[in-house]
Amino acid sequence: MPHATPLAIETRGLTRRFGARTAVDAIDLRVPERSVYGFLGRNGAGKTTTIKLLLGLLKADAGSARIAGIDVATDRIAAARKVGALLEAQGFYAYLTGRENLDLSRRLLGLPAGEPDRVLEIVEMAAHAGRRVADYSLGMRQRLGLARAMLGAPPVLVLDEPTNGLDPEGIADMRRFLRELPERANATVLLSSHLLGEIEQTATHVGILGHGRLVLQGALAELKAGLAAEVEIGTDAPEQAVAVARSHGFAAERDDDAVVVRLAAGEEPRGAAAALNRALCVAGVRVHALAPRQRSLELLYRQAAQPVAAAA
Numbered sequence: 001m002p003h004a005t006p007l008a009i010e011t012r013g014l015t016r017r018f019g020a021r022t023a024v025d026a027i028d029l030r031v032p033e034r035s036v037y038g039f040l041g042r043n044g045a046g047k048t049t050t051i052k053l054l055l056g057l058l059k060a061d062a063g064s065a066r067i068a069g070i071d072v073a074t075d076r077i078a079a080a081r082k083v084g085a086l087l088e089a090q091g092f093y094a095y096l097t098g099r100e101n102l103d104l105s106r107r108l109l110g111l112p113a114g115e116p117d118r119v120l121e122i123v124e125m126a127a128h129a130g131r132r133v134a135d136y137s138l139g140m141r142q143r144l145g146l147a148r149a150m151l152g153a154p155p156v157l158v159l160d161e162p163t164n165g166l167d168p169e170g171i172a173d174m175r176r177f178l179r180e181l182p183e184r185a186n187a188t189v190l191l192s193s194h195l196l197g198e199i200e201q202t203a204t205h206v207g208i209l210g211h212g213r214l215v216l217q218g219a220l221a222e223l224k225a226g227l228a229a230e231v232e233i234g235t236d237a238p239e240q241a242v243a244v245a246r247s248h249g250f251a252a253e254r255d256d257d258a259v260v261v262r263l264a265a266g267e268e269p270r271g272a273a274a275a276l277n278r279a280l281c282v283a284g285v286r287v288h289a290l291a292p293r294q295r296s297l298e299l300l301y302r303q304a305a306q307p308v309a310a311a312a
């Protein structure tokens with residue numbers, strides 16, 4: 001299917017194993033240009049491994065990845081030029097100033113002398129550029145890390161948990177900043193996080209990773225609008241309740257001791273709950289609870305992040 005917006009990052013069946021463990025399992029990332037793409041997953045879900053694959057720091061066992069249309073495996077250097085990254089280990093020289101640190105990176109990359117000041121301006125660190133990094137707060141170091149990722153103006157920025165370790169004020173600051181980043185830096189931003197709230201506040205798009213698999217992906221607003229509601233039924237006779245609900249055209253399933261009825265997208269949960277109630281009552285099914293609820297991204301995320309059931 002053709003895409004309305006070109007993709008800044010695209011993977012197909014991207015897979016990476018460590019021994020018997022599949023850390024990244026056939027994922028198809030689609031990150032539209034100029035989006036802030038929230039890459040969401042619990043610790044160990046495979047976010048860092050995916051990011052390393054995108055940056056060419058790890059080799060894929062299967063599948064492919066493209067950055068700004070360039071294949072990461074077959075054209076590694078050209079792809080690397082298209083992406084700037086902020087990873088956990090920043091590796092700044094504490095006794096050098098912020099500007100001096102950036103200038104070292106700038107020279108290594110063979111970029112013009114004006115680059116450090118250009119990126120310092122973007123991250124609003126120009127006033128602190130002459131201070132030693134040793135005297136920076138963690139938030140200032142993160143900004144400096146962001147500035148370094150922007151050297152050479154790559155069209156794609158990949159940021160691994162950029163708010164990790166910041167204090168509440170630093171977090172609020174960084175979130176505001178991230179939202180504005182596509183415009184300020186003229187770039188697409190992939191932002192990894194284990195916090196749904198963070199992604200909901202900053203991202204335009206989201207991809208949820210659970211146990212190495214991409215469980216859900218798309219524009220945040222569309223995903224939220226498309227989430228169907230459901231009705232949970234508490235009953236002593238779940239099998240019978242499922243049969244009755246299905247005979248009335250509802251998509252019902254057992255969920256442990258309860259029965260869950262998934263509604264169609266846009267279907268109003270209260271009306272459906274009333275109809276179900278009536279049908280169950282008429283059929284003589286004892287119901288002790290009937291709860292209509294709107295499904296949320298949070299619920300989906302929780303489901304995606306649940307530990308895999310151990311094989312019996």
Ligand SMILES: Nc1ncnc2c1ncn2[C@@H]1O[C@H](COP(=O)(O)OP(=O)(O)OP(=O)(O)O)[C@@H](O)[C@H]1O
Pocket residue numbers: 018021023041042043044045046047048049050194
């Ligand atoms: N070099 C490695 N060798 C063996 N296993 C690894 C290696 N790197 C990652 N893993 C495993 O792959 C899985 C995914 O790890 P990954 O670091 O990508 O997750 P993550 O979502 O980034 O989590 P975190 O936020 O904790 O870094 C984990 O089970 C991890 O133990």
